[in-house]
Amino acid sequence: MKRLLFRGLLLSLLAIAVGCQDEPILEITETDETSQISLNVVSEILSTFDIVQDWSTGDLLYFKKDESLMPSDVVVSYLDTSFIDGDGIKLGFDFGFLGQSPHGLLCKDGKYRAGYFTVSLNRHPQDIDAKLVIEFPEDNPFYSGDGESMTEISGAMVIKRISDDELKLTTAQLSVIENKEAKRVDATIAIRELADNGYGIVNDQLSFDGTLSVTDNQLTISLATTLPLRKNYTLECAKNIVEGKLNVNISNSISAMDIDFDPDNDAACDNKVSLCINGKTVIYRY
Secondary structure (H helix, E strand, O other), X not given: OOOOOOHHXXXXXXXOOOOOOXXXXXXXXXXXXXXXXXXXXXXXXXXXXXXXXXXXXXXXXXXXXXXXXXOOOOEEEEEEOOOOOOOOEEEEEEOOOXXXXXXXEEOOOOOEEEEEEEEEEOOOOOOOOOEEEEEEOOOOOEEEEOOOOEEEEEEEEEEEEEEOOEEEEEEEEEEEEEOOEEEEEXXXXXXXXXXXXXXXXXXXXXXXXXXXXXXXXXXXXXXXXXXXXEEEOXXXXXXOOOEEEEEEEEOOOOOEEEEEOOOOOOOOOOOEEEEEEOOEEEEEEO
């Protein structure tokens, strides 16, 4: 979901104050300049989870030949391949340099990625209490985006298995840079596996329920699910959130925003959301 956290768009829309149900819905086109400024942090955090989850639920040390989100061009380093020594396994994933536009390596979910991260796993990912740590080194950061606007990520994310069908994703002061502006991301998200179609994440369905905050040197944007976000992992749809609602609060504003990822109630992969700001509904295409 690109650009939904662009501060200028938020603050301009927050000035509107009329009733959601009584007023006409406004349409913002894909070519609106403000929608091109910033990638959405929620989308990049979830899509990074996606590609690691796809690997971890496939063959543990080998990629699937078909229908894996990671392309074969990713260089995998096997830093520690044994659980027997007591410290788990560790792998490095190198997506290469940003290079010329489009930047990065095109993955099968339609996202472009560049840079490097490591994955450490203390036990088999299907075991209860299995903990997977994704580390993005500051001196060799990871990038994710559309090939033009790329979000730089450094720090760590942790994924822990809570039960047979539930995971918990947390970040603590994860650093992201968008448009040369640094932000800190703190998140606690419960992830439920709604449909599991075998190895990997392709053709699975997952829901995401929790809170996420994005802080820079001026403000904090706090997001909380009021209806769990849902993703359907066909290759054509993997990068989209097809259902769910978020409440958004901004630290220096008394106004609040509600985001509906399925305004037409059809769970379509149509890059369409509705924003309700102070009672005014706006359709946004990302």
